[in-house]
């Protein structure tokens with residue numbers, strides 16, 4: 001990732017919340033963000049797809065997918081795999097929204113059981129992955145939640161409606177353990 005991208009991603013995440021009238025530490029529902037971005041979310045189960053094809057589409061094992069993003073007639077569109085756990089779908093929607101926010105130009109698209117599967121390069125995927133995580137859990141709230149509000153990974157995951165893996169990933173990415181320990185050490189010293 002380019003230098004400065006992580007800061008930019010967290011700025012985007014904070015701004016998105018403030019624009020929607022939320023605080024930085026508030027849960028951001030990806031459906032609400034999508035609506036604000038005029039991106040439509042489509043569950044193929046609600047489309048007129050023959051049940052056999054739909055079954056193949058949703059339960060294709062080799063290349064399991066949770067969300068596919070594409071521009072349909074110029075409109076940002078995300079197809080979701082409603083057979084997946086909600087936490088996974090939410091993370092995947094944020095990932096696809098991140099591609100839209102960053103205006104990533106795809107390398108192309110392939111037909112994936114009738115849905116457009118957009119291909120991005122490795123750097124774009126890394127950026128969307130990082131920004132997607134920031135949109136779920138902004139950096140700014142992590143330190144105070146762990147230092148002052150007795151949060152743990154379980155509580156963090158519950159608060160932001162994400163999996164524990166995503167919670168742990170964000171905790172590690174922002175170096176929270178180190179920052180909290182450094183703060184406690186300093187606090188202890190000042191008391192002595």
Ligand SMILES: [Zn+2]
Nearest residue numbers: 095120125128
């Ligand atoms: Zn992607």
